[in-house]
Amino acid sequence: MTTEVKLSPRERLLEAAATLTYRDGVGIGVEALCKAAGVSKRSMYQLFESKDELLAASLKERSSAYAASLLPAADDNRSPRERILHVFEQVESQSGTPEFHGCRYLAVQVELKDQSHPASRVAHQVKTNLTAFFRAEAEQDGASDPDLLARQLSLVFDGASARAGIQADNLTGLVAPTVTTLLDAAGVR
Amino acid sequence: MTTEVKLSPRERLLEAAATLTYRDGVGIGVEALCKAAGVSKRSMYQLFESKDELLAASLKERSSAYAASLLPAADDNRSPRERILHVFEQVESQSGTPEFHGCRYLAVQVELKDQSHPASRVAHQVKTNLTAFFRAEAEQDGASDPDLLARQLSLVFDGASARAGIQADNLTGLVAPTVTTLLDAAGVR
Numbered sequence: 275m276t277t278e279v280k281l282s283p284r285e286r287l288l289e290a291a292a293t294l295t296y297r298d299g300v301g302i303g304v305e306a307l308c309k310a311a312g313v314s315k316r317s318m319y320q321l322f323e324s325k326d327e328l329l330a331a332s333l334k335e336r337s338s339a340y341a342a343s344l345l346p347a348a349d350d351n352r353s354p355r356e357r358i359l360h361v362f363e364q365v366e367s368q369s370g371t372p373e374f375h376g377c378r379y380l381a382v383q384v385e386l387k388d389q390s391h392p393a394s395r396v397a398h399q400v401k402t403n404l405t406a407f408f409r410a411e412a413e414q415d416g417a418s419d420p421d422l423l424a425r426q427l428s429l430v431f432d433g434a435s436a437r438a439g440i441q442a443d444n445l446t447g448l449v450a451p452t453v454t455t456l457l458d459a460a461g462v463r
Numbered sequence: 464m465t466t467e468v469k470l471s472p473r474e475r476l477l478e479a480a481a482t483l484t485y486r487d488g489v490g491i492g493v494e495a496l497c498k499a500a501g502v503s504k505r506s507m508y509q510l511f512e513s514k515d516e517l518l519a520a521s522l523k524e525r526s527s528a529y530a531a532s533l534l535p536a537a538d539d540n541r542s543p544r545e546r547i548l549h550v551f552e553q554v555e556s557q558s559g560t561p562e563f564h565g566c567r568y569l570a571v572q573v574e575l576k577d578q579s580h581p582a583s584r585v586a587h588q589v590k591t592n593l594t595a596f597f598r599a600e601a602e603q604d605g606a607s608d609p610d611l612l613a614r615q616l617s618l619v620f621d622g623a624s625a626r627a628g629i630q631a632d633n634l635t636g637l638v639a640p641t642v643t644t645l646l647d648a649a650g651v652r
Contacts, residue, residue: 297576298576299489299490299574299575299576300488300490301488301489301490375573375576376573380573380625380629381573383629383631384564384565384569384570384573384574384625384628384629385488385573385574386488387486387487387488387564389629389630394629398629398631401631402631422636422637422640425632425637426637426640426641428622428626428631428632429619429622429623429626429632429637429641430618430619430622431622432621432622432625432626432631433617433618433619433620433621433622433623433625434618434622436569436573436621436622436625437617437618437621439573440569440572440573440578440583440587441578442572442587442590442591442617442621443614443617443618447611448611448614448615448618451611451615452615452618452645455644455645455648456641456644456645458648459644459647459648
């Protein structure tokens, strides 16, 4: 027997914003969001100052789950090299699902084209955290230039997500050899 | 003395579509496009079947200039390695301008989230041509796996454009070492 958890209007709005903007883009209208959430516009504006704030909140709400879906457990006893490769295995695996449109935190920034938008700020922070993970692992392993390696891995991550998201590449046989080559060159064994 | 070239309504619409969608996204309205072009909606719909077709035509119109802004001359007598690096020097240089929002052909596909959209099809073809350039150069130089290298270079290209476009990275000291490492690993000297 499944216990159905009743979501609050706030939770339903966050869920609708996350789902619909990922699928259709940030241009999705307030009407559509409220309709999907089963919440009146009046209630929405009581809960969120604006659609922009709702979008930012929905991205923030998802950020822990996003990090958990990509990063290895803090204490998994694997080497930094394996822990970095773990992230890219997740990307490759996630990109195989039909509803994949690339990294939502990259997409929202590409779409908004305004880095001062509240949602762009949230997305920027989430991506900065990922680069910081790469940097910490690179440093832990004594990479020759941890900053450069972290930037390279972030670039590969975003390039892979974007290309899989637009169906330009299925990533098979691409990401692991690319990351491995960069790790080798940086002395991360 | 400058000679002013008078653009036709069609040319003005193509120009407005290219400029405004790049700056503001594909959600830009028909009213705004017509206003910027100084063309009535009625005239627009006489020239283009729909906003989608206008967007596709504007991307197609720009595609030769786009390729010319990135690719080396066909007969420049440089090595494939130098010719590949030329493309990435262009990306790094273009990304330094304040109006840079990343590769327009990537952005439009990320935004539309629909690979069957006429504009996505045009964009997809333009990106496929770039991958084909990388592949031809890689093969010319006897790369160990020209297909893999072409996919890797396309991934780096899109990752670099995207990250510079969202101001996550200024690309300085990043792109050349990354591409060089991948070329070395593929045996392209």
